[in-house]
Amino acid sequence: MDAETKARRYVVCRADEIQPGASKRVEVAGRDIAIFNVNGEYSAIGDRCPHEGASLCRGAIVGLAEADEPGEARMTRHGEFVRCPWHGWEFDLKTGKSYCDPRRTRVKKFELSVEDGAKIVEGPYKIDVFDVRQEGSYLVIEI
Amino acid sequence: MNEMTREVDLANANKVKLVDCDIHPAMKSRDEMTKFMPLRWREHVRDFGIRTASPLYGAMPYPRITPGNGMRRDAWPPAGGPPASDVAFLQEQLLDGLGIDYGILQALGPGGATFNQGLGAAISSAMNDWQVEKWLEADKRLRGSICVSQEDPDAAVAEIEARAQDKRFVQIAITPRMLEPAGRKRYWPIYEVAEHYNLPISMHSAAYGTRANTGTGWTSFYLEEHFAFSNASQTAITSMVFEGVFERFRNLKLVVVEGGFAWLPPLGWRMDREWERMREEVPHVVRAPSEQIRDHVWLTTQPMEEPEVNRDLYDILNWMGDDKLMFATDYPHWDFDHPEYAFKVPLDPALKHAILAGNACKLYGLE
Amino acid sequence: MTSAVASASRPRAGTLPIAGLGAIDCDVHPRSPRRQDLAPYVTDYWREIFTTREIDHLEMSGYPETLRPNRPAPEAGNADAASLAKGLLDPLKLDAAILNVASGVHAIFDPYLAQVICQATNRWLAAEWLDRDPRLRASLVVPFQHPEAAVAEIEAYAKDHRFVQIMAIVMSDNPLGQRRFWPIYEAAAKHGFALNIHAGNTYRHAPTQSGFNSYLVEDFVHQTQGFANQVGSLVAEGVLGKFPEMKVVLSESGVTWMPSLMWRMSKDWRGVRIEVPWVKEMPSLLMRQQVRMTLQPFDGPADPAQAARAIAHLGGDEMLLFSSDYPHDHRIDVAYWPANLPEELAAKAARENALATYPRLEV
Numbered sequence: 001m002d003a004e005t006k007a008r009r010y011v012v013c014r015a016d017e018i019q020p021g022a023s024k025r026v027e028v029a030g031r032d033i034a035i036f037n038v039n040g041e042y043s044a045i046g047d048r049c050p051h052e053g054a055s056l057c058r059g060a061i062v063g064l065a066e067a068d069e070p071g072e073a074r075m076t077r078h079g080e081f082v083r084c085p086w087h088g089w090e091f092d093l094k095t096g097k098s099y100c101d102p103r104r105t106r107v108k109k110f111e112l113s114v115e116d117g118a119k120i121v122e123g124p125y126k127i128d129v130f131d132v133r134q135e136g137s138y139l140v141i142e143i
Numbered sequence: 144m145n146e147m148t149r150e151v152d153l154a155n156a157n158k159v160k161l162v163d164c165d166i167h168p169a170m171k172s173r174d175e176m177t178k179f180m181p182l183r184w185r186e187h188v189r190d191f192g193i194r195t196a197s198p199l200y201g202a203m204p205y206p207r208i209t210p211g212n213g214m215r216r217d218a219w220p221p222a223g224g225p226p227a228s229d230v231a232f233l234q235e236q237l238l239d240g241l242g243i244d245y246g247i248l249q250a251l252g253p254g255g256a257t258f259n260q261g262l263g264a265a266i267s268s269a270m271n272d273w274q275v276e277k278w279l280e281a282d283k284r285l286r287g288s289i290c291v292s293q294e295d296p297d298a299a300v301a302e303i304e305a306r307a308q309d310k311r312f313v314q315i316a317i318t319p320r321m322l323e324p325a326g327r328k329r330y331w332p333i334y335e336v337a338e339h340y341n342l343p344i345s346m347h348s349a350a351y352g353t354r355a356n357t358g359t360g361w362t363s364f365y366l367e368e369h370f371a372f373s374n375a376s377q378t379a380i381t382s383m384v385f386e387g388v389f390e391r392f393r394n395l396k397l398v399v400v401e402g403g404f405a406w407l408p409p410l411g412w413r414m415d416r417e418w419e420r421m422r423e424e425v426p427h428v429v430r431a432p433s434e435q436i437r438d439h440v441w442l443t444t445q446p447m448e449e450p451e452v453n454r455d456l457y458d459i460l461n462w463m464g465d466d467k468l469m470f471a472t473d474y475p476h477w478d479f480d481h482p483e484y485a486f487k488v489p490l491d492p493a494l495k496h497a498i499l500a501g502n503a504c505k506l507y508g509l510e
Numbered sequence: 511m512t513s514a515v516a517s518a519s520r521p522r523a524g525t526l527p528i529a530g531l532g533a534i535d536c537d538v539h540p541r542s543p544r545r546q547d548l549a550p551y552v553t554d555y556w557r558e559i560f561t562t563r564e565i566d567h568l569e570m571s572g573y574p575e576t577l578r579p580n581r582p583a584p585e586a587g588n589a590d591a592a593s594l595a596k597g598l599l600d601p602l603k604l605d606a607a608i609l610n611v612a613s614g615v616h617a618i619f620d621p622y623l624a625q626v627i628c629q630a631t632n633r634w635l636a637a638e639w640l641d642r643d644p645r646l647r648a649s650l651v652v653p654f655q656h657p658e659a660a661v662a663e664i665e666a667y668a669k670d671h672r673f674v675q676i677m678a679i680v681m682s683d684n685p686l687g688q689r690r691f692w693p694i695y696e697a698a699a700k701h702g703f704a705l706n707i708h709a710g711n712t713y714r715h716a717p718t719q720s721g722f723n724s725y726l727v728e729d730f731v732h733q734t735q736g737f738a739n740q741v742g743s744l745v746a747e748g749v750l751g752k753f754p755e756m757k758v759v760l761s762e763s764g765v766t767w768m769p770s771l772m773w774r775m776s777k778d779w780r781g782v783r784i785e786v787p788w789v790k791e792m793p794s795l796l797m798r799q800q801v802r803m804t805l806q807p808f809d810g811p812a813d814p815a816q817a818a819r820a821i822a823h824l825g826g827d828e829m830l831l832f833s834s835d836y837p838h839d840h841r842i843d844v845a846y847w848p849a850n851l852p853e854e855l856a857a858k859a860a861r862e863n864a865l866a867t868y869p870r871l872e873v
Contacts, residue, residue: 423578
């Protein structure tokens with residue numbers, strides 16, 4: 001975004017329109033944004049999945065399934081990811097990053113082999129994250 | 144815009160732009176289908192069920208990744224019922240939503256997999272009645288695939304004969320997981336009548352069958368099972384080529400649905416190589432396998448291939464030729480393809496049109 | 511569609527001689543041992559069993575060695591180490607050749623019979639082949655029917671580095687990634703053995719989801735399904751992840767089908783990952799890192815430029831291992847690099863990739 005462009009605040013909906021566990025798509029300044037209420041906390045991300053354009057607000061809010069060994073799966077980071085309603089891609093609600101992004105996977109390996117402080121390369125499969133706040137009864141997004 | 148451009152635009156406006164070659168219509172309850180059966184079979188279903196080789200009755204042996212046995216999460220009709228069970232919602236979300244001109248139904252009838260062959264024939268017939276009443280009558284854009292029980296060729300032929308005059312049925316639907324490989328003689332009566340009526344044989348990937356899903360036993364995971372669909376697709380093509388089906392039935396057409404397609408050029412090369420090495424074993428095979436594939440086999444695009452280097456898709460398309468691929472969404476399944484975003488590389492407009500509509504129009508006589 | 515067939519019955523001859531590449535041939539077939547070959551290495555009990563029960567000639571129906579296309583050309587020589595040297599190693603000036611016994615031992619039901627024939631075969635390989643020509647290496651034949659015995663055999667040969675890999679047949683009882691086989695991989699990985707999955711079919715299952723095919727030619731076509739399913743199993747079950755140093759060599763698998771598996775499994779993994787969260791890397795990456803394929807018989811198009819494209823889809827050239835599949839008859843002169851394989855691949859595929867694949871291979 002142009003540094004000179006002033007960020008604008010948009011009232012997008014009433015806070016109680018999105019109950020815990022629910023989501024809503026809003027249009028703000030020409031962008032489709034998905035807002036999620038996860039245990040009372042709101043997140044906002046770009047709504048369109050970069051894979052084939054599905055609406056992420058229709059996806060499931062999930063944790064992260066992990067396993068160190070085959071057959072020893074556990075669920076952590078509850079509520080931190082959305083799974084695309086179509087092909088199931090997982091996106092971190094805080095960073096917008098696709099969990100399975102190949103670039104990210106390669107970056108992980110890269111970090112292991114070089115010194116700390118290596119720059120993280122942004123992968124192609126990333127969605128925008130927006131700052132959403134509750135102000136009184138309303139949700140406000142700043143773009 | 145000048146006069147000439149406007150004329151061309153008008154001409155294009157009437158042209159078919161999008162054909163979806165794999166839509167899975169659903170029922171709110173099984174009664175929708177069984178109501179077409181004679182009482183004797185309705186009662187049989189009630190008491191003895193519809194049993195197939197799936198080890199779990201009424202559930203997927205390899206559970207899917209989303210509710211509804213693997214449906215798009217956003218395809219559940221607001222008015223209720225499972226995805227694709229509500230005509231109005233399907234029209235709105237899929238046909239209208241994507242601008243589909245024609246949609247080909249793959250009803251996935253269990254008749255061909257049912258152990259009880261009398262029941263299987265009754266199911267296939269009822270599935271076809273159901274397609275007509277609920278779908279083909281409701282929307283002029285929809286076309287049906289004739290469900291048949293391939294293990295009972297007499298019944299299958301009779302069912303095809305009964306439906307052939309209804310031109311809204313554009314092909315025959317057979318499971319590729321059969322008791323014998325697809326080219327074997329016992330299925331030839333079906334191919335004969337299919338060729339006679341110029342109805343392609345479609346084979347849509349099947350979720351279960353009488354044999355292990357691989358030639359080396361049953362896989363543990365859905366991740367393996369899903370791509371193992373292509374085993375059945377490859378087997379069907381290989382068998383039909385080497386048994387001489389396409390030599391005997393020179394006008395027969397095979398449509399492989401939901402098997403993927405990037406494996407096809409390598410399969411053709413390999414088949415040619417093996418035929419070269421062993422052609423005396425199969426003297427009835429006169430044309431090279433890759434040539435037969437070119438002449439007789441079509442494939443639907445879903446699940447779209449996603450090379451690591453996007454541009455590698457051009458090689459696959461180049462090897463396959465312009466006229467073999469037909470677009471499909473696989474609505475309402477989770478691995479649905481969107482016609483605008485499924486291709487990760489720009490396509491030549493003529494090729495894109497061929498894949499999105501032209502090839503299907505030609506094959507199914509849609510325009 | 512581009513056809514593999516350039517001419518009526520014989521592919522064009524290659525022009526790049528193998529001699530001069532310092533090549534390591536990763537798939538060579540000695541004749542399969544008979545009863546009299548194995549008798550010296552078994553007990554009285556087993557000698558009696560072999561005789562009374564007529565256990566002698568063992569050949570897989572799903573991969574017959576005495577029938578086409580495998581049946582050797584009359585002039586080929588694999589009766590013993592000397593004829594193999596004369597027929598293959600000397601003319602091609604090979605630095606090493608890896609022997610694969612693809613006999614019916616892999617199809618035996620009795621786990622103890624399988625075990626004893628594997629043991630005797632390995633001793634015969636060592637005495638009659640490896641001891642007689644310092645260029646020869648071998649796959650250790652192990653009874654997948656009896657994992658404990660397989661582990662014991664691996665331990666017994668841990669120090670004999672002429673055995674560079676253990677051998678499985680691609681189509682057998684179970685997908686190779688399943689837990690029952692993990693003790694075998696643990697032992698193999700511990701001692702630096704690669705896992706060789708060789709073409710063949712023990713007919714524990716029909717080759718296809720629709721039962722048995724009529725023709726042997728179809729068996730050979732269907733092998734790629736088996737190889738894809740085995741690689742898929744090793745990925746999904748987490749074997750590649752658990753044993754990252756162990757390379758998996760696919761022998762006589764063909765090459766050009768591999769990219770379609772890489773792409774398809776990677777595509778699905780993104781959404782299906784929750785089923786197998788121990789698969790932490792893109793399947794295509796795992797395959798590129800750990801899976802190797804022998805080159806012949808090559809399953810690509812006749813035009814080398816198109817073949818180069820097909821191979822480029824692999825995303826790297828380290829997966830390819832030169833092999834002759836001698837003396838199985840492919841109607842081409844094995845002394846030359848195949849005509850439809852790009853010559854640019856030769857240097858790396860002929861030697862470098864094998865050295866990187868086999869920690870136990872010393873040349």
